[in-house]
Amino acid sequence: MWLRPRRLERALRAQGLRGTPGGPARACLAWFGPVPRVVVTDPGVARDVLSNKFGHLEKPNFPALTKLLADGVAGLDGEKWVKHRRILNPAFHLDKLKGMLPAFSACCEELVGRWSGSVGSDGGWYELDVWPELQNLTGDVISRTAFGSSFLEGRRIFQLQAEQADRVVATKITSIIRGLIEKRMQAIKEGESGTKDDLLGLLLESNMRHTDEHGQSSLGMTTEDVVEECKLFYFGGMETTSWQDRARQEVLGLFGRNKPEYDGLSRLKTVTMILHEVLRLYPPAIVINRKTYKEMEIGGVTYPAGVVFDLPVLLIHHDADIWGSDVHEFRPERFAEGVSKAPAAFFPFGWGPRTCIGQNFALLEAKVALTMILPRFEFELAPSYTHAPHTVITLHPMHGAQIKLKAI
Ligand code: HEM
The missing domain is CATH 1.10.630.10 (Cytochrome P450)
Known part of the structure; x- marks a missing residue:
């Protein structure tokens, strides 16, 4: 109608x-x-x-x-x-997916091998746009699993080290940050030129600029504000990387250095x-x-x-x-x-x-x-x-x- x-x-x-x-x-x-x-x-x-x-x-x-x-x-x-x-x-069905696992890992193997080649072994950081990489991966996986193209056999076993993430309690971090701030402030007061261009340096610069000779902060941040900001930054950075660490620990715990098993x-x-x-x-x-x-x-x-x-x-x-x-x-x-x-x-x-x-x-x-x-x-x-x-x-x-x- x-x-x-x-x-x-x-x-x-x-x-x-x-x-x-x-x-x-x-x-x-x-x-x-x-x-x-x-x-x-x-x-x-x-x-x-x-x-x-x-x-x-x-x-x-x-x-x-x-x-x-x-x-x-x-x-x-x-x-x-x-x-x-x-x-x-x-x-x-799940049993069919189980059979596709070797194809999945063969495709991932190729990707990991390519990345390893690019990153090198000097321990440095290497920048990569992973978007086209992952698009290729999913394209590869579907063509191999859905259309049966052959996949590479054999896989390299990589040496890996399970690093235990450091668990530092919040109070300890606060005191470390406070210590850092004091050191930096001291250096600035003693006329050390060229304060560092990192987050703490920028915060302190703002803090000093707006603090008068009596130590009263007007527009700027108080030292406590700076501590809080640094904590937030520290935990923010830690929170996101901690998920990466947790996932890595989980994977290492389940599979060690071996390729993933379906179960x-x-x-x-x-x-x-x-x-x-x-x-x-x-x-x-x-x-x-x-x-x-x-x-x-x-x-x-x-x-x-x-x-x-x-x-x-x-x-x-x-x-x-x-x-x-x-x-x-x-x-x-x-x-x-x-x-x-x-x-x-x-x-x-x-x-x-x-x-x-x-x-x-x-x-x-x-x-x-x-x-x-x-x-x-x-x-x-x-x-x-x-x-x-x-x-x-x-x-x-x-x-x-x-x-x-x-x-x-
Ligand atoms: C993260 C990956 C994926 C997401 C988020 C996703 C999302 C969706 C969504 C939301 C629908 C429902 C659309 C609707 O109700 O109108 C759908 C349907 C469908 N998807 Fe996916 N999809 C993904 C991966 C895949 C893959 C890998 C395949 C095939 C190998 C696939 C094949 C299909 C098919 C055939 C339908 C239609 C089902 C039907 O109408 O009965 N999808 N997908």
Whole structure:
């Protein structure tokens, strides 16, 4: 049934849908040309849409993209989809994935070998844009596993050293920082020229500039402020690298110097938490769409045929009401008890019958890659990296992912 836009808008408005989120489904109404779009921000309602209990929803057609991307199962509906999905499902069963493991590790082996060659053995840092590297890796993996290209045999065993991360208590750090500050202040007072150009130097410079002869800070920072800033910086740096260390320790604990075993991969807890948190912050599919082809009720609203639902995964993953005020922070511990105990507002792979068929494949691939990279390299962001998540069909880093690598 086709309703003219005005009638359709009236029908939806009458049920409380407006241009701003609210009403029964925490949804809002927008127009895409003549097509009404309902943006659903309530994760429960989004799940109802995706579970498609009554089968009244389909994937909307985006003609320009359909031919390019979605000629396969992802772009089908109805019986044809059922048939294709049924045929494809067994190919993604866990026992099949188990058989793909050698191909996964062969691809990662190549990548690790290439990186090792570039990094060299002088113990220095080497800058690399890993975005094209990882795109190649996933392309390689899918062509080998899905299309059966042969993979390299034999693998080099790398020597690795399990470094125990230092656990220093906060009070000790505070006193160390205070000691550093005092030393620097003394040096400055004694007229030592050329204060260091590091964070502490910059903070102290600001602190001194704004402190009068009586030691009263006016505009500047107090010494205590400087201590706090330094602590924050120290812990901030430690927090992010500590996840890297924790993941490395976990991998080393499970596999030592050996290549990953299937059973061991399912015991990777920290690595899995990290992957989930990354998928929460940067879901490759930022929005999922469905379209009603029959009138249907969802979340207390009756939608006529022809309404497109926008399920803004990215937005739901960044909803502070759901995830808390630290929603924008990288905190893998949200997933410490597994996805099932995290808020039911996590849809990186969709939901319901059309959930990503490649979910286990993708997670296994990522785990194998991390399992092989972490014991061999230490890494941190390169100064040339510019954070610019950008969507061209999927979410990706607009200017690449430059990191600094060091062989371990
Ligand atoms: C991190 C990696 C991946 C993410 C985040 C992802 C995400 C998604 C999402 C959100 C959907 C649901 C779309 C919808 O409901 O409209 C989907 C469907 C699908 N994905 Fe993935 N995907 C990933 C990797 C893969 C891989 C590696 C494969 C294949 C090897 C794959 C194959 C598919 C297929 C065939 C569908 C359509 C399923 C259907 O319509 O029945 N995906 N994916």
